[in-house]
Amino acid sequence: MPSDTKTALLDVAEHAARARGFDGFSYADLADAVGIRKASIHYHFPTKADLSAALMDRYHAALEGECRKIEASHDTGSKRLRALIQLYRDALNDGKTLCLCVSLISSRESLSEEVIEKIKAFRTMMVQRISAVFELGQKDNTISGVTDPPSEARATLALLEGAHLTARAEENTITFDEAVAVLKSRC
Amino acid sequence: MPSDTKTALLDVAEHAARARGFDGFSYADLADAVGIRKASIHYHFPTKADLSAALMDRYHAALEGECRKIEASHDTGSKRLRALIQLYRDALNDGKTLCLCVSLISSRESLSEEVIEKIKAFRTMMVQRISAVFELGQKDNTISGVTDPPSEARATLALLEGAHLTARAEENTITFDEAVAVLKSRC
DNA sequence: GTCTATATCTTGATAGAC
DNA sequence: GTCTATCAAGATATAGAC
Numbered sequence: 007m008p009s010d011t012k013t014a015l016l017d018v019a020e021h022a023a024r025a026r027g028f029d030g031f032s033y034a035d036l037a038d039a040v041g042i043r044k045a046s047i048h049y050h051f052p053t054k055a056d057l058s059a060a061l062m063d064r065y066h067a068a069l070e071g072e073c074r075k076i077e078a079s080h081d082t083g084s085k086r087l088r089a090l091i092q093l094y095r096d097a098l099n100d101g102k103t104l105c106l107c108v109s110l111i112s113s114r115e116s117l118s119e120e121v122i123e124k125i126k127a128f129r130t131m132m133v134q135r136i137s138a139v140f141e142l143g144q145k146d147n148t149i150s151g152v153t154d155p156p157s158e159a160r161a162t163l164a165l166l167e168g169a170h171l172t173a174r175a176e177e178n179t180i181t182f183d184e185a186v187a188v189l190k191s192r193c
Numbered sequence: 194m195p196s197d198t199k200t201a202l203l204d205v206a207e208h209a210a211r212a213r214g215f216d217g218f219s220y221a222d223l224a225d226a227v228g229i230r231k232a233s234i235h236y237h238f239p240t241k242a243d244l245s246a247a248l249m250d251r252y253h254a255a256l257e258g259e260c261r262k263i264e265a266s267h268d269t270g271s272k273r274l275r276a277l278i279q280l281y282r283d284a285l286n287d288g289k290t291l292c293l294c295v296s297l298i299s300s301r302e303s304l305s306e307e308v309i310e311k312i313k314a315f316r317t318m319m320v321q322r323i324s325a326v327f328e329l330g331q332k333d334n335t336i337s338g339v340t341d342p343p344s345e346a347r348a349t350l351a352l353l354e355g356a357h358l359t360a361r362a363e364e365n366t367i368t369f370d371e372a373v374a375v376l377k378s379r380c
Numbered sequence: 381g382t383c384t385a386t387a388t389c390t391t392g393a394t395a396g397a398c
Numbered sequence: 399g400t401c402t403a404t405c406a407a408g409a410t411a412t413a414g415a416c
Binding site for chain 4 (some may be wrong): 381382383384385386387388389390391392393394395396397398
């Protein structure tokens with residue numbers, strides 16, 4: 007089992023990155039929150055690039071797991087799409103945190119190449135999962151107006167992430183709900 | 194006429210903010226780019242909060258002007274919506290810069306209250322303008338499937354901003370085009 | 381694994397000369 | 399309006415003791 011400290015650091019770092027962006031949090035912040043000195047963090051994550059890579063790895067795995075859970079517990083396209091929207095809604099934390107890959111990409115030039123690749127891989131994975139949902143919704147006729155599932159998937163991911171930003175501006179969930187209302191009305 | 198230096202600073206700062214985020218650029222960067230010392234910048238913009246407020250003011254006015262131009266030169270809902278999509282597409286700069294309010298909001302906790310209010314005001318303005326486009330498109334029957342223009346407007350703004358993020362990740366325009374393809378197919 | 385101590389650099393901002 | 403000089407605070411990162 008990896009040390010609890012490492013997990014605690016990842017937890018705190020993920021929240022910090024999603025709330026304040028990559029350039030908006032420091033090792034000092036993490037040290038304060040976890041209760042160790044900032045030099046000690048370098049034992050677990052030598053550089054901030056290492057930390058953010060670990061962050062993206064964990065986030066990718068977690069979201070992929072959530073998608074799998076949704077597929078396992080919902081049998082129609084519309085139910086899966088609704089669950090996916092709810093997943094992003096929950097990730098908002100009342101407008102206080104963005105999706106990790108959204109908050110990171112705004113600081114693109116501060117990121118390592120490795121992290122940028124991980125962000126791209128994450129997005130590819132999500133588009134594939136969402137595309138499968140639309141494909142099912144087209145077949146079982148539970149999502150209206152689907153002509154091209156991959157296009158719908160790319161639009162949906164953009165919409166969900168954009169709705170996150172909208173809600174972050176107002177720091178509430180209402181704005182998110184308003185932005186996804188049209189999509190929801192289709193399923 | 195305000196000094197050329199002030200305009201040059203705003204130009205450079207806007208590009209920097211949109212490319213690297215609020216926490217990702219410094220007075221030193223601007224000084225280098227404009228060719229003066231960083232202390233001199235404080236004469237024009239005493240604090241970074243003042244600078245970002247000026248940035249938002251100018252951005253708000255510029256985008257509102259672009260919207261008015263679109264309304265003046267296109268007479269149908271579908272034409273106006275297409276022009277609006279093109280406006281955001283151009284703002285991408287081949288995936289190198291985001292919309293200013295997107296890049297700022299990711300660093301929400303670093304912003305002054307004043308700037309946050311300006312971001313909200315900008316979004317309200319854009320939603321109203323886009324809503325009017327959908328209303329026209331509904332009346333003149335050039336945009337398909339419109340039931341509630343304000344909802345469509347909020348979804349469209351979220352989609353356009355989300356598509357910006359998508360394209361920023363890949364640093365190209367293709368991803369933007371893919372994300373807005375479904376919307377485009379409606380007009 | 382965590383600590384103290386330190387190095388080095390960058391940050392936004394101010395004072396005061398020209 | 400722009401400069402030099404300077405500041406205090408913060409950043410990431412390293413060395414070496416415990």
